[in-house]
Amino acid sequence: MIMNMPxxxxxxxxxxxxxxxxxxxxxxLYWYIRDMNTAKQPSHKEGDHKRPPEN
Amino acid sequence: MIxxxxxxxxxxxxxxxxxxxxxxxxxxxxxxxxxEFGPWTTAFKFASTWxxxxxxxxxxxxxxxxxxxxxxxxxxxxxxxLMSFKVFGPRLKTxxxxxxxxxxxxxxxxxxxxxxxxxxxxxxxLLGMMGTLMGQYKSIGEVVGVVLGIDYIxxxxxxxxxxxxxxxxxxxxxxVWTDCLQGACMVGGSIFVFIYTxxxxxxxxxxxxxxxxxxxxxxxxxxxxGRTMTMLTLLTFLVIPLFMGIALPQQSVAxxxxxxxxxxxxxxxxxxxxxxxxxxxxxxxxxxxxxxxxVGNPDMLMPTLAMNYLPKAVAGIFIAAILAAIMSTVDxxxxxxxxxxxxxxxxxxxxxxxxxxxxxxxxxxTIVVTLIPLxxxxxxxxxxxxxxxxxxxxxVFTFVMPMIGVVYWKRATKEAAIIQMTVTSFMMxxxxxxxxPGISGMALGMIISPVIFVIATLLTSPKADPDVDELWKxxxxxxHE
Numbered sequence: 001m002i003m004n005m006p007x008x009x010x011x012x013x014x015x016x017x018x019x020x021x022x023x024x025x026x027x028x029l030y031w032y033i034r035d036m037n038t039a040k041q042p043s044h045k046e047g048d049h050k051r052p053p054e055n
Numbered sequence: 056m057i058x059x060x061x062x063x064x065x066x067x068x069x070x071x072x073x074x075x076x077x078x079x080x081x082x083x084x085x086x087x088x089x090x091e092f093g094p095w096t097t098a099f100k101f102a103s104t105w106x107x108x109x110x111x112x113x114x115x116x117x118x119x120x121x122x123x124x125x126x127x128x129x130x131x132x133x134x135x136x137l138m139s140f141k142v143f144g145p146r147l148k149t150x151x152x153x154x155x156x157x158x159x160x161x162x163x164x165x166x167x168x169x170x171x172x173x174x175x176x177x178x179x180x181l182l183g184m185m186g187t188l189m190g191q192y193k194s195i196g197e198v199v200g201v202v203l204g205i206d207y208i209x210x211x212x213x214x215x216x217x218x219x220x221x222x223x224x225x226x227x228x229x230x231v232w233t234d235c236l237q238g239a240c241m242v243g244g245s246i247f248v249f250i251y252t253x254x255x256x257x258x259x260x261x262x263x264x265x266x267x268x269x270x271x272x273x274x275x276x277x278x279x280x281g282r283t284m285t286m287l288t289l290l291t292f293l294v295i296p297l298f299m300g301i302a303l304p305q306q307s308v309a310x311x312x313x314x315x316x317x318x319x320x321x322x323x324x325x326x327x328x329x330x331x332x333x334x335x336x337x338x339x340x341x342x343x344x345x346x347x348x349x350v351g352n353p354d355m356l357m358p359t360l361a362m363n364y365l366p367k368a369v370a371g372i373f374i375a376a377i378l379a380a381i382m383s384t385v386d387x388x389x390x391x392x393x394x395x396x397x398x399x400x401x402x403x404x405x406x407x408x409x410x411x412x413x414x415x416x417x418x419x420x421t422i423v424v425t426l427i428p429l430x431x432x433x434x435x436x437x438x439x440x441x442x443x444x445x446x447x448x449x450x451v452f453t454f455v456m457p458m459i460g461v462v463y464w465k466r467a468t469k470e471a472a473i474i475q476m477t478v479t480s481f482m483m484x485x486x487x488x489x490x491x492p493g494i495s496g497m498a499l500g501m502i503i504s505p506v507i508f509v510i511a512t513l514l515t516s517p518k519a520d521p522d523v524d525e526l527w528k529x530x531x532x533x534x535h536e
Contacts, residue, residue: 004265005276012278013126017334020133021327027137028324035317 057362060371061202061378064240065217068233068382072221075229082413085226086157086394087312092231094318098325099238100231101139101309103383105132105299106241106333107191111380112198115341116353122268122275124282125338127292132330139300140319140326144310145533146462147301148319151311153526158391159304159454160399166461167469168520175476177399179453180304184392186446187305188385188428189439195381196432201358202374208433214378215385219425222386223418227312230386237379242329244376245336247369248360252340255347255364264339267346275342291497295451301462302455304395305387316533393421445487445496452479452500456508464512465527471511479504 002010079085092100110129118125150156154165160176163169195218196211203210221229253259265276274281279289299306313319341356348364350356357377361370397420402409409416431439453476460467482503486496 004262004269006278009123009276009278013123013130017126017130017133017331020131021331024133024137024327025324027141028320028327031141031317031320032324035320 056367057371057374058203060368061375064375064378068236069217069221071232071236072225072229075221075225075232078228079226079414082157082398082417084228085414085417086390086398087308088226088228088231090152090312091314092309092312092318093314094321095325096231096235097309097313097318098322098329099235100312100387101136101306101322102326102329103234103238103241103380104305104309104387106330106380107384110333111241111244111337111377112194112354112357115337116356118338118341119345119350119356120353121280121282122272122277122342124278124280124284125341126334127289129296129330129334131293131296132334133327135296135299136323136326136330138297139306139310140323143300143458143462144313144319145316146530147307147310147458148313148316149529149533150461150526153529157311158394158398159307159458160395162461163454163457163472166523166526167457167467167472168522169469169473172457172469172472172476173399173403175473175480176453176457177395179449179476179480180395180399181392182442183446183450183453184305184388184395184424185428185431186442186444186449187388188392188424189432189435190443190446191381191385191388192428192432193435193443195378195385198358198374198377198381201355211429211432214382215425215429218382218385219389219422219429222389223421223425226417226421227308227390230383230390231312233386234383237376237383238329240372240376240379242332244373245333247365248340248357248373249336251365251369252343252360256343259343261339264343264346268342272345275345285494287494287498287501291495291501294501295497298451298455301458302451304450304454305384305391307458308387308391317536389421389424392424393417396420396424441484441487445483448487448496448500449480449483451497452483452504456504460508460512462530465523466517467508467512468515468517470515471508474511475504475508478507 001007003014081089083089114125114128150162150166154162156162156165158177158180160173160180163176164173192211192215195214196207198210199205199214200207200210203213221233225232256263268275278284295302300310301307310319313322337357340360344356344360348356348360350359358374361373365373394417397409397413397417401416401420456475457467457472460472479500483496483500486499491499
């Protein structure tokens with residue numbers, strides 16, 4: 001018994017659902033932050049403009 | 056007070072439809088909102104279409120009568136959103152843009168280069184969508200009748216008129232905008248119900264609830280609710296939702312209409328939070344209600360709880376949330392059925408007529424698909440109950456494997472798609488008519504659909520298709536984006 005309920009029900013319904021939800025939200029946040037960082041990086045073209053001329 | 060809130064809610068969704076109708080300029084606008092939607096609108100469209108009226112009324116009723124087993128229906132929702140937006144989503148969106156399609160049968164026809172696939176897909180889809188609509192109409196008529204204290208038939212007409220008018224006028228954009236409002240009502244309503252239901256008992260906590268249920272109704276805490284359930288049935292509940300993004304065209308359309316495939320990264324977070332609040336808020340409320348409230352018909356639990364234990368304003372919001380859940384599913388299904396009728400049937404039969412005034416024909420088709428199930432839902436003959444029963448399994452299992460061939464299995468052949476779609480559609484209908492002997496239609500579909508498709512594909516040879524080669528090159532580029 002866990003939390004006054006059968007252990008198999010606890011693991012299937014409580015742990016099963018919230019583990020999925022935590023993983024999905026975590027992955028979503030990771031992809032979201034990665035996309036934000038990618039969008040902030042200057043493109044190669046912009047970088048080339050800023051690069052000082054080589055001697 | 057309750058009626059005033061519901062009338063305000065209905066008026067607002069009606070006005071949104073009228074407002075959206077002014078922005079409709081083309082067929083792409085009407086059926087996909089010009090593919091301009093970001094994460095919030097995509098997430099609310101996707102999640103509120105998925106969480107139908109059953110989730111707000113039927114499933115909490117089941118949680119009240121059977122306990123935790125009611126959670127099986129939404130247990131894999133987070134994983135289903137991940138599959139829809141990250142596993143299938145980017146490729147589905149790429150395929151939609153590549154083939155320039157609006158409907159799922161059209162996409163299959165272009166992937167497999169087959170008119171037969173187009174026709175079988177359109178027929179199965181129309182039948183499935185009609186069944187879904189009739190089931191939802193029946194629910195909305197009953198709920199509105201109880202809430203407004205009027206008969207089923209006037210309640211049915213009032214509610215279908217409202218959802219029909221905003222969908223006919225505003226098309227997909229109206230559906231998305233109203234789904235955002237309806238989704239907000241569903242989330243807010245679920246939170247309020249949870250707060251006010253748990254206030255009815257002293258010191259609410261999960262261990263307290265479990266102890267009380269264990270002492271009085273121990274079966275409610277068992278995995279299967281104390282009944283025997285085969286592993287196949289359990290798997291059906293857990294596995295089928297994972298494929299909703301590709302197998303249910305009313306869900307796929309939310310992915311088609313994203314402005315970019317990266318929208319899915321944020322949308323899946325919003326969808327997961329949306330379903331978590333809905334499922335846990337409502338089911339825990341229903342199980343808590345078991346300790347202080349007795350109702351004869353579990354389906355009447357949530358309306359009874361709202362009317363008798365919630366403050367009037369909150370009850371109004373919750374009843375609006377029930378209507379919202381049904382309406383958001385209905386508007387999505389109406390547009391998919393309408394698009395199938397115009398793009399997959401009418402445009403193929405009379406291209407010149409359709410291309411002359413496409414938006415007008417789109418609206419006429421939406422009127423037709425709104426009215427036919429309405430007339431059948433007034434006094435449903437026996438065959439209507441059959442259609443309602445096989446609607447979900449027919450739609451899911453006709454499309455799931457051919458759609459896998461669109462997004463992941465390049466070798467999949469036209470012949471396999473035709474054979475699988477024909478046999479599965481026929482079996483899903485037949486199985487319900489003969490009373491689903493031995494196993495449920497869903498379980499049968501889960502077995503025969505992949506078996507037929509894989510065997511038929513391996514027995515036939517794929518033809519070279521530069522268009523499909525190009526699509527797979529685009530899929531390859533997705534890895535670097």
